[in-house]
Structures are given as structure tokens and as C-alpha cells.
Amino acid sequence: MIDLYYFNVLPLIYNYSNNLENLFILPVLVFLTLFTGLKTMLIEPQNTQSHNYQSKLNGKYPFDNILFYPKTICHTCKLEKPARSKHCSICNKCILLNDHHCIWMNNCIGKGNYLYFYGFLFGNISVTTYAFLRLLYVLLRSKALISNKPVLTLFILSGTFSVICISFTYMQLSLIKDGMTTNEKDKWFTIQEFMRNGRLVRTGAPQEDSTWFILDPDLDTQCLGSSETKYYSTNPYDHTVYTLSDFTKVESPKDIPNIYDFGSFWANLKDVCS
Ligand SMILES: [Zn+2]
Numbered sequence: 001m002i003d004l005y006y007f008n009v010l011p012l013i014y015n016y017s018n019n020l021e022n023l024f025i026l027p028v029l030v031f032l033t034l035f036t037g038l039k040t041m042l043i044e045p046q047n048t049q050s051h052n053y054q055s056k057l058n059g060k061y062p063f064d065n066i067l068f069y070p071k072t073i074c075h076t077c078k079l080e081k082p083a084r085s086k087h088c089s090i091c092n093k094c095i096l097l098n099d100h101h102c103i104w105m106n107n108c109i110g111k112g113n114y115l116y117f118y119g120f121l122f123g124n125i126s127v128t129t130y131a132f133l134r135l136l137y138v139l140l141r142s143k144a145l146i147s148n149k150p151v152l153t154l155f156i157l158s159g160t161f162s163v164i165c166i167s168f169t170y171m172q173l174s175l176i177k178d179g180m181t182t183n184e185k186d187k188w189f190t191i192q193e194f195m196r197n198g199r200l201v202r203t204g205a206p207q208e209d210s211t212w213f214i215l216d217p218d219l220d221t222q223c224l225g226s227s228e229t230k231y232y233s234t235n236p237y238d239h240t241v242y243t244l245s246d247f248t249k250v251e252s253p254k255d256i257p258n259i260y261d262f263g264s265f266w267a268n269l270k271d272v273c274s
């Protein structure tokens, strides 16, 4: 898109542009996008094979005993999995604060490259939206350019990528607001699905001190009160069959605490980018 603009489109629309955008705004936006993209690609997120990763985390993410449990050993790395980590089969490492493996960056988005990843997303939004609006302005003033193939191609491409980038960034920022990564969003969805189906229970004091269990999937929810009923931990690594005498059925998402939500969008953003 950059070469299409500079070699094919700019000579045609030069009279409609000015030096401020040609010599400053666009070069700066393009440079920032390429720079943050390169950094996202090249910075290896912290992982359980990193030197000193535990002292860097310094107990920042305790185990919530809902999604993440202590003393869990990764089947592949054979190393203990810290809270909020996930094994990436492509990077072949357990990545800390793992969001997802980005196929465009060929790297995991995790602890260490979040800031550049968000910079890259905003860079892409700025460049594509700016190009789209600018070309729209030019096309409205010069009807002859509508039939020009490079101008029309760049107009359609920039508009399409702008919508894609804005939608994807919106989803990412929504997760930040909720204090969860893409990986955790899937886990929360599963937990809430058990709750919606009436299969999630907890024992112990409410909120952080609870222990969480799921009704045996082979049993009907009518069995919930029976003393013979089997339950499993929400920890997928724990295959113990539990019988519970005193428990509370969980009926609202508000009763399931997310200890990784630090209370506001900015607090969560600062946390993942630090
Ligand atoms: Zn692993």
C-alpha cells in the first residue's frame, strides 16, 4: 500500500495535497507503524524459559484458583506455569500474559511487547483511516480520478483495512477494559457457560477465598444436591473426582471474581504494557 501510494497515487493527487502531510504527517505515521510493527515482531515476550522471569513478575499475578492454579506443570515445557501464562505451540514456550500468537507478526503477544503491539494497531488505524479520508476528499473534488485504477484500489484497500483495524482494536481494548487477555476471555466464556447451565458451584467463603467446581458433565443438574454427586475442579489439570457436602450454586457472573481486573481501563492498560 505504501509503494502504491508513493509511486502511483501521489503523482496524481499531488495538487490536492500539501507539504505538511507529504513531508511530515504521513512519513511520521508510516515510520511509527513500521517501527512498532518491527518491535512487536522482534521482541520475545517473557516466558518460563526466560532468565529471572519470576523476579521480574515479583508475585504480580497471584493464582485465582478459577482459571489458574498453582503447581501446574506444562505438559510440553515440563516447567511450572505461572498465573496468566499459556503455552504457545508455535513459539514452543509458556508465554507470560499470553494474549494470542499473531500470525501477521509471527510472534506471541505477551508480557514485553504489548505496548508495541498497541502502537502498531494505532499506527495502522491512523495510516489507513487518514489515507481513506484523504482520498475520499480528493475523489469528491476530481470525478476523473474515480476511474483511475491505482487511486480507486488504494481507496478501497485503505477503507477496508481501516474498518478491519478499528474492529480488531476495539475488541482488544474491550478485553483490556474487562481485565482479560484473549486467552483468558475463552476460559471465562467456558466458566460462564457452566454457570449458565447451572453446573458451576463454589465452596468456602465468597469471592477470592472460594474453591470452584463443575458438576460431572454426565450428570443432570437435578443431581446437584445429592451427596453422591461427582464434581470436578475448574482446573483442567486436576482430574480428581470430588464429592461436596457444603457448596453454593453460582448463578451470576458478578459472583465470579476476576482478580486480574485492576478496576479501570487505564489501570489494566498500564499493567499489561509495563
Ligand atoms: Zn509450556
Ligand SMILES: [Zn+2]
Pocket: 088, 089, 090, 091, 092, 100, 101, 102, 107, 108
Ligand atoms: Zn507464539
